[in-house]
């Protein structure tokens with residue numbers, strides 16, 4: 001029977017004992033039974049509204065009774081009639097706490113809400129207020145010391161729209177400052193990411209295509225800068241095929257784990273474009289000029305194992321055990337001392353930062369020209385007309 005009370009869970013529960021046991025809920029009884037401040041109480045009240053799961057009538061009655069006892073003291077209203085089931089249940093619940101002081105009730109209320117919140121499991125990472133609603137195409141979570149930024153447009157193979165670049169910049173800035181130890185980037189669905197969304201270049205905005213190319217160049221520069229300047233270990237969990245700009249920035253990650261069936265493809269000349277993400281510098285450095293040229297000039301798609309042999313990928317895992325093996329490892333990494341990790345990463349990268357920023361600037365300058373070229377426009381039109389698979 002639903003008790004049909006208004007509001008989220010702020011109305012109910014019935015339990016005569018002071019320490020209540022609710023299946024699956026670990027109560028945070030700290031022993032400081034009278035320690036909850038009014039502020040704690042108000043915070044708990046606010047948290048109650050964020051619960052995603054209905055805790056059930058039994059718990060709701062308890063919450064109701066504790067709330068009434070904490071705010072009004074012992075029950076002082078007339079007993080409802082036998083047939084007024086809902087109000088009778090509420091009255092009984094409140095009445096059962098009459099020997100509990102208001103302070104105790106406040107503490108128990110706070111403990112109960114905390115327990116319910118923590119029983120729901122780790123919360124989705126709260127993005128900074130200014131971008132709280134901005135993550136339309138990403139899933140960002142923080143758990144076990146790991147902030148995970150997940151491309152989340154599986155129906156479009158996680159292609160990156162203009163808004164998504166902005167979201168990624170925001171998410172990276174936030175992850176760089178939050179209290180997580182490592183940051184992980186991965187994809188939803190069967191692709192890691194299919195690179196730049198080719199629709200980014202199809203509509204001609206006010207200001208013409210020159211302005212569009214310039215604005216896109218600025219955005220790309222900031223996007224790549226967010227990787228160059230990222231202050232803590234950044235790990236790619238490549239769960240499927242990766243294309244274009246999602247491959248090129250891998251040279252700026254600290255570790256790249258890939259599932260066996262992942263592929264790595266940078267079809268720039270096929271698209272009339274040129275390399276970005278600092279790959280014109282990092283790829284030759286990682287794999288040598290000849291191998292980098294096969295990928296960046298001649299569109300060679302490489303398998304995960306080949307990418308690992310080239311040094312772009314750190315390690316390849318069987319598809320069947322990829323997720324479990326990788327996340328077990330990442331959780332262990334996230335237990336390492338955070339400052340030591342961040343400072344060591346910065347030492348490794350700092351020597352190159354200036355160089356990387358200069359490469360980023362030069363690559364973007366070249367791309368702005370490319371985006372205005374017939375070669376590039378034709379290639380994009382071809383994709384949408386014939387939808388060739390790269």
Ligand SMILES: CCCCC/C=C/CC(=O)SCCNC(=O)CCNC(=O)[C@H](O)C(C)(C)COP(=O)(O)OP(=O)(O)OC[C@H]1O[C@@H](n2cnc3c(N)ncnc32)[C@H](O)[C@@H]1OP(=O)(O)O
Nearest residue numbers: 155156157159194195196197198216219220244245389390
């Ligand atoms: C600020 C601007 C910065 C710009 C930086 C520049 C970066 C350069 C690059 O990133 S170059 C790489 C660009 N990417 C591509 O060229 C990939 C194009 N896509 C494909 O070749 C294929 O879609 C595929 C190989 C990724 C997947 O093929 P598959 O057959 O498995 O799936 P579909 O083709 O049916 O794809 C499903 C839907 O997703 C759409 N889609 C996939 N990738 C993109 C993309 N990059 N841009 C736009 N749309 C993409 C595809 O069109 C399908 O949509 P539909 O269901 O509406 O038909």
